[in-house]
Amino acid sequence: MTDTRLTPLAASLPSTIPFVAPESMEALRGAAFDARLGANELSFGPSPNAIRAMQDALSGIWKYGVPENEPLRSALATHLGVMPDALTIGEGIDGLLGILVRLYVGAGDAVVTSDGSYPTFNYHVAGVGGVLHKVAYKGDFEDPDALIAKAHDVNAKLVYLSNPNNPMGSAHSAETVQAMINAVPKDCLMVLDEAYTEFAPKSTQPQIDTSDTRVIRFHTFSKAYGLAGARIGYGISHPDIVSGFDKIRNHFGVNRVAQAGALAALHDAAYLAETLQTVAQGRIRIAQIAQDNGLTPLPSAANFVTIDCGQDGDHARALMAALNARGVFVRMPGKAPLDRCIRVSVGLPQELDVLAERLPLALGDIA
Template identity: 30%
Template structure:
């Protein structure tokens, strides 16, 4: 999408609610396959740019979706009774602790709108999911970005940032983190949560939890009322196109979030599909095993190509592709890959201009990526 610099005068006589809204840049999504086909006339496209599940979703989902097709004139259950019941059993929480969202982005937005006002602050890490800083700008709040430690969250520095900024209302932590793939230990997270005032909401964004079950911090909910865990059906469950996510929290927090959310924020098809997907944990196990195997293969190929990468606990990996001696930049490699039908994610918007984020695909997709990358890197 073409964007121009917005200024207050270009909107006059209209004025946005907060000046910080003018500083917002639209979220850059992974390039859709259809767009590449349209622009370059390539039909055989491999998309490794949005951390989607290359295996698709559970076959049970098709059945559940089909059953809903005769009911499309009816509103969905605004309370998501069956999905919430299944999520409560799965996560060993009460139904009253759950809030459903139109994807987990919706929940991050609901959390910010519920707790963050003008002149409050949101704390997050450098190289963390870009939506956190966008939410601060949307709310007219301060965004406090804490320098990362070896591409991951520096929780001690984040705790200090909360102390230094008594107006902090929410801390966002992605674990594993997107785009760096780093993971935090239970002990350090526990220490962090214990170190911040109970008036500060700590949001643990566990979008990639299924790829790294040891980063499940569900236990923190039993101890701390100011912890919220946000999860999604978009990644391992393979339902990115349907938009379903959920938050686990204390009952009063869930009560508030449920007042703020749109009454029918998850569609009839989304509710049914998510319940069917959750019930098929064999599919999730297969997804995890395939991802692990392919991740190890990719790591070996990057080693062989002499490319640095950050060890990832999710379904994507960040690779350093700047080859200064040969004057090859990440931007030029990204473009060359696009022209050959392989979509990956540039990370300039994250302040990582020498890196690309690559979603782990199926074996044949990864082979195509590596072959294409090798031919670009060895071109005269």
């Protein structure tokens, strides 16, 4: 029963878990997955230096973390060539998006995103009573022109773009993204989700300019740095925007050991380079497996490959279910026409072996 004391907004919201965890699916099916390829995690794990740093930091876990997230914040600032006050660090990009919408979106305010893009952003917008306006993808790409046009039309407070895009793996050029930033309406803030940016070509990354108040960018340690379970993401923006986060965030919310792990991961450039190479090879392997089975892999700038299964959403959903039933955890886009695809994260070589073995079987299951 809904608690009658909830605010009208809270009462209107559903109680949901946005994504079912693979562990929950494993509990339901009564067996572990043989290949965990559904959550865009880095199966290779983080830098051994990060693991070591976290082991060392465990002896201090009885202490609260530092609310400014120092020295991580300053190290990130140096790494990015910005000032520390242009950075806000929080419990993953998810956590930071939740704060951002509270800062910029009141009940009834308009927010623009793409139909089929990141559901957790939409979840947070709904959580503050914002009104989502969704524009269609243009092929397998988010459509900057349509997003900007809609932002003007509806007087949007925020307009969201992910680059590279999840769930499609597509990425726009730096020039295209910069042109979108330049076109953001005066009273609107652009949310540039770059969770997967490390995997993408440099040519997709506009110059970071923290004197520009039109955009806030989000990066994370969950993807290329292999620390999804640590919960550390960060926002990069003009200091006037960043300082807003200190109005409402959970200042002591980041795990102290995770702070140490992220710092060590950041400093291991060699491991990151190795990761990017391994992931690039994994994308090629997944694409080959898809083609071997008559499916069409989409080009990807991220750590996953989205595979066009050539039919409609029901077909792709059936294939996903068949793969899951055969021990291969994958996910897929939620909205047509993107939902003709399944999405496969780069996993360990032996996990991709499992995929190669089970994909034809799963296709047989649903034939």
